[in-house]
Amino acid sequence: MSATTQQLERNFTHRFLTSLRRMNSPDSKTTTTHAAGLVIRRRSLRIKRAAYSSMARAAAGSHRAWTRAVLSRTRSQRRRQQHGVRPNYIIPPSQRRKSVKRAAKLKKKTKKKSVVRRLGRAGKLRELVPGGSRMEMGQLLEETAHYVQCLAVQVRVMQAVADHFSSSM
Amino acid sequence: MQPCSREMAAGGLNSPTTTPPSHQFQLHDLHQIHGHFDHPSSAAAADDFLDQFLSSAASSPWSSAAAAADLIKSPWADLADDDNVAAGNGFFDDPSAVSLAAKLRHHQINGGNNTNGNHNNNNKMMLQQQLLMAGDGAPAPLFNGFGSGSIQSPPHFHHPTMQPGQSFSAGGVGPTASAAAASPGKAQPQASGSAATASQGKPRVRARRGQATDPHSIAERLRRERIAERMKSLQELVPNANKTDKASMLDEIIDYVKFLQLQVKVLSMSRLGGAGAVAPLVTTAPSEGGGGGGSNNATAAANGGSSANESSMTMTEHQVAKLMEEDMGSAMQYLQGKGLCLMPISLATAISTATCRPGQPSSPNMSVLTGDVAVKDSTSATKP
Numbered sequence A: 001m002s003a004t005t006q007q008l009e010r011n012f013t014h015r016f017l018t019s020l021r022r023m024n025s026p027d028s029k030t031t032t033t034h035a036a037g038l039v040i041r042r043r044s045l046r047i048k049r050a051a052y053s054s055m056a057r058a059a060a061g062s063h064r065a066w067t068r069a070v071l072s073r074t075r076s077q078r079r080r081q082q083h084g085v086r087p088n089y090i091i092p093p094s095q096r097r098k099s100v101k102r103a104a105k106l107k108k109k110t111k112k113k114s115v116v117r118r119l120g121r122a123g124k125l126r127e128l129v130p131g132g133s134r135m136e137m138g139q140l141l142e143e144t145a146h147y148v149q150c151l152a153v154q155v156r157v158m159q160a161v162a163d164h165f166s167s168s169m
Numbered sequence B: 001m002q003p004c005s006r007e008m009a010a011g012g013l014n015s016p017t018t019t020p021p022s023h024q025f026q027l028h029d030l031h032q033i034h035g036h037f038d039h040p041s042s043a044a045a046a047d048d049f050l051d052q053f054l055s056s057a058a059s060s061p062w063s064s065a066a067a068a069a070d071l072i073k074s075p076w077a078d079l080a081d082d083d084n085v086a087a088g089n090g091f092f093d094d095p096s097a098v099s100l101a102a103k104l105r106h107h108q109i110n111g112g113n114n115t116n117g118n119h120n121n122n123n124k125m126m127l128q129q130q131l132l133m134a135g136d137g138a139p140a141p142l143f144n145g146f147g148s149g150s151i152q153s154p155p156h157f158h159h160p161t162m163q164p165g166q167s168f169s170a171g172g173v174g175p176t177a178s179a180a181a182a183s184p185g186k187a188q189p190q191a192s193g194s195a196a197t198a199s200q201g202k203p204r205v206r207a208r209r210g211q212a213t214d215p216h217s218i219a220e221r222l223r224r225e226r227i228a229e230r231m232k233s234l235q236e237l238v239p240n241a242n243k244t245d246k247a248s249m250l251d252e253i254i255d256y257v258k259f260l261q262l263q264v265k266v267l268s269m270s271r272l273g274g275a276g277a278v279a280p281l282v283t284t285a286p287s288e289g290g291g292g293g294g295s296n297n298a299t300a301a302a303n304g305g306s307s308a309n310e311s312s313m314t315m316t317e318h319q320v321a322k323l324m325e326e327d328m329g330s331a332m333q334y335l336q337g338k339g340l341c342l343m344p345i346s347l348a349t350a351i352s353t354a355t356c357r358p359g360q361p362s363s364p365n366m367s368v369l370t371g372d373v374a375v376k377d378s379t380s381a382t383k384p
Helices: A003-024 A036-062 A065-082 A093-108 A121-128 A137-167 B002-011 B020-034 B040-054 B062-077 B095-111 B117-133 B139-147 B164-172 B178-182 B187-200 B215-237 B246-270 B295-304 B310-326 B328-338 B345-355 B362-382
Strands: none
Touching: A003 A036, A003 A137, A036 A065, A036 A137, A036 B246, A065 A137, A121 A137, A121 B246, A137 B215, A137 B246, B215 B246, B310 B328
């Protein structure tokens, strides 16, 4: 494990545990009156989102395009979760200009898949890697390598945390 | 790391006056012609040797150089045959050198399929040194020819019988100017012509034989080389990366990324360490796989939600009972495939009572804990 990987791991662990603690401590957002199953699903989604965003923030030092894409996706997911079923109408003021343009673009392209350039296997890879639809092949492969590295770190850390939590039950 | 190894392999045999960048491009050409992703350092040693061997036009006798070309081409042609076929040519003075060169080519060709890259590298280095030490006549002028600092000297083994697959040897020392490529004819005029171009020693990107050196194709080639480099670095990250085909390598990468993302999803579902948080992950039936223990279990449980899977549970039990009649090992394997394991009842009750906390609903969580512990044990047992 190289030095950068270790540093990444420590950074990610710190952020992830901080976000988990913040999530577990009772605050106004968590008190909802939904069904138990939905609460669980919400919570798991929140954990997954926290994992990805903390990983993106930890890896942001290497100036990768996928980190920005992950963070923007996380933010939109969070807004969608908070505002319920009406994400299209509620536009936070910070996003207003961009969302107007985006809405105009979305009218032309009906599905998400049409945004992705269909180049066979490369298209599938573009779908998987965040922000991959905008990169060309060389950059895509580079970002994929870094993304795979970070995903491996993420899985390792999350597994360790899960083991720790489940063993100390 | 990889370019350094190439240069080191080349540097030991080069003179300081050679220009490394063009040499790098030359090696890239060789890699491109291979068409698959060899381990770079393993190919580099042989490529360097091949380079010296072929770039001997300046001072070596033409017959030995031509014989060297034949020698090197024939193992490529007779890929499936034994190495001794190359020895049968007998042009070369030193028959041992012939067989060694043939072995070198053979190793290099098979090198891509072998995952033991270091071993191959050592073999190639040994072969290379042997070949250099054997045969006093030819290698010495090879060194001289190389020492004069002319990588650009292209001896043209433009035999009409050369197949496209064998453009390896020609491409490795391909012509700098298109004029040289146009004349595949006599040896002597070409030797003088190559000596003339050698004296210029322009550090240009060498084009392959038959391709123009206009900027578009160069840019295209550079782009392809970049992509190949990145694919190689990805190959090291992704496990099971012994595929030589770019398409299957991409498939492997895609599957691995999907697998990692699925693992993150599963782990985020099993992380819910609150009271009663894990219960909906587990069905009403006891000891169905909790959050861990294989993605199948988790996704099935999560998707199933509160649907009663007791029928599948009894089916599993029956299956296990049937397997246990035949063979205990197969029963254990079947359970492990499901992410479960067997444990004595006394142990199970002991664990559940030990970890049972007051104020919690009794049976679902206890079964959850038992299932979780059981699953955890099996996964930790199977971990390497």
